Amino acid sequence: MTVREYKTDEYFGPKKKLAITKFENATRFGKRRLGDHISDVLATELAKTGRFILLDRENVDKILEQLSFSQAGLTAGELQQIQLIDADFLLTGTVTHYSVTTSGSKSIFKKSKTQTAEVAADVRMINVRTGEIILSESGRGIAERKYEEVLGVGETGGYDESLEMDAFRAAVIKLTENIIPAIDEIPWSCDVVKVVETKVYIDAGKKSNLKIGDLMEIYHQGAEVKNLAGQILGYEEILVGSGTLVDFIGEDGAILRVESGEGFILPLICKISPGNSRQSGGIQ
Template identity: 25%
Template sequence: MPLSHPRVPSPSRLAPGLAFLCLLGLAAAPGCESVAAYNPFESEGTRVDDKPDAEQLAEDGDALPPYAGVKHAIGVVDFDNRSNWAGWRTYSMDRNFPLMFESALFDTGRFVLVERENLADVVLEQDLADSGRTAAATEVAQTGKLRPARYLATGEVTGVEGNQSGQDGGIGFRGFRVGGGQSNAQINLIVKLVDTTSGAIVAKESITGKAGSSKLRVGMNRFGVNTNMGSFAKTPMSEAVQDALNQAARFIALQMEELPNTGLVVSEINGQVVINRGSDHNLKAGGTYALVEPGVEITDPGTGEILGTTEGAELGEIRIVRVAEKMSYAEVVGGGDLPATGTIVRLSR
């Protein structure tokens, strides 16, 4: 359990002169200890070691309703930069932007993030669909096939505005920066959620992220010495990007509540059914789930596009009796034959 600490004033609540002296190590006044522990990526009044991620999102204005359901597996693929933002190259955003989005999605507590290297086949499949070779993609995207992630999150940066460099005054000292300038940095995104079984965009939203208004800022390099993100973290645009990605994560999380979530029967051991979802997906002992037949894909014969899939007939129910990290053991409710390997388990409607 994380250690808790008495609440102390955040640096933004200290007088600017005292905050700077605290950083220099020249003052021993009450409240100075908060400067050393202050996390510049958290809301005012929070501490890095006593705020769960969900609470943090709530304080940042991106509150999500309580959720106790099964987590969706999701992958994040590259964003396109369709703006004139020079910082995209300067700060290696082709690599860092998706990583920042993965972090925002993870912080919602609703997703299992699939490693990017495990998405190669799915990404290839989407490339085939995008190129118009839908029939080839259809051969890969079959209902019931064991897939690393059914849904992919991606998007485009469509524009940036305002102060991007962070050169708005203030004083720097040993990696910290104290300043009181106001920033109007802004970034525009289009975020998309793609169903990999059909290649269809199932959700899409335009988002505007904005830097914080005038306030005392204390920033430091939290990204490690092997990247150039430390300098980006000191810019107003970093605040705008984080705001946009938090909004995007909230949008995706709410959209996913309405989308199907399934697992598969992968084995039978000692009379029990084994499915490919476990505690990492928030399954718990006692949960009951429907077994369903694969639906029938409806394909446009003219284009090869998958138009949708019919809902398969229910075969029965299973009840979870034991949960491991990546799989669960279940019994068939009411007895009866064990389902065949590959049978779909409907985890949500």
Template identity: 30%
Template sequence: MYKLKLVSTVFVCGALFLSGCTSTVKSVHRDDNVKVNAMEASSVDFKGAKLRVGVVNFENNAARKVRDIEIVATNILTTMLQESGQFIVVPRQDLDAILDQQDLSASKIIGPNTAIHLGKVLGLNAILTGSITSYAELVESSNTILTQSKTLVAKVGVDYRIVDTTTGVQLFASHGNGEFRKTSGGLLGFGSKSSADTSLKDGALRDALAKAMNKITGQLTSDLWSGRIAQIKGKFIYINAGKQTGLRIGDTLIVQELGEDIIDPQTGVSLGRAPGVVRGKLQINSFFGKNGSVAGVISGGGFRNNDLVKLQN
């Protein structure tokens, strides 16, 4: 009878032990993403002119060449910009089509002439691009007599930059790091997940680019927004931006000519456009179409198609 109770006790304890040691997986981003979550929550109430931006394919300059990591980075940043509610993001296929026509690569995109050309053709206010500078994976293991746990760690380094498509000038450049940890555990002999896990790469990139978004949104403010006079018909002046951009009835626009393209005499490369002469002011009176507005003259004159318009602070 005593042996029967002992066997039963061992069996129950063993069952409880096994149920407590089944394989588990836990994924962890770095704690500083809390700030990013707060930023994303507040972006829902964003008010102001939304910049029209495009994201050009990142480059992979990491010593360890991970397949398609630059494409994943480009897609993640594009999605984050869209979800922020602060930007109008031009579809990637539109950017790629123009780059293919001009026989250009991402590495040449930050040149002033190319940036200005893309801004003109696609109506962009800014271009974002960058490169993967480093990527590494490592394994941290912890074993006991009957159990094991393994933490897979991915670390990534990212450079990113912003170019103003009106002037062709690089507005901002920075570097960021991301980390992603995935812990799995189970009974010895049953093994844990392999390190050939794409979620590691994706998680590290999301961490790095989520933190980058704090800096990007701090640089790409409504003050940088500009639009163009699309057409003038009598007293009606049609603007290539409207409600979708975040303009409001009664907003005042300052109109100025595009300004002269300044060329470096030593290199022959454009340094960007000089500030144009201010022609006058307009007021938004109504909206039309998907994202257009109709303005009336407040002051000034001599307005022309393609003149630059900016919101008055």
């Protein structure tokens, strides 16, 4: 799907939490706020799709200020820190190229000029639950303005400041069209924060687009599963019961009524049941 289709089709599934950091600026224009620009545009474009909860970037940057990321994944200590963000996915990256050029031609009767802005960026998306880098992509955007004057009539045009933002947006749109399907491949889940008799309290609610009557499966989260390099691949998950969403707690919490299972012991997570019509998180 294109970004335009994501924006115009209504989304009915549960929303996942995204944290976007300020992108690094690796261009020769090191003093410009290029990383801020592309982070802001990325947040705007993802918000327009209506599929995500976007966390406040200032708070995210404070938590991650001392962390460094690599394509190999996160260390155990970094993973513990990153989980303080309370997000499902973290988007970070680098502006790798930025340029604005002017070209033109001139004759006795006619003058023409073309301004071109070009931006390239790399993005990495990290699964906060496991620390795995699930997407590493590059996007490039180009924007142009053409001016023409014939016999003194027409536009000569000074520098158009909106040109670079159009280039940023073009690069981000290409990135977004890869980010969304990568996120969709990973099932939505949330944490159980408390169990009291037949009530299960979860850390997702109205803001996550959950609905009264949603049927969920309850899993006990077991030991870490690591690869031979010691990186976390995921966790053992044991299905221990199910519950129906019966009430909300503010915007970010909800209560499930236990339908099956007993003796629940934290840590637990919940997933939308395959029997729920909204399980796929699809667009209708």
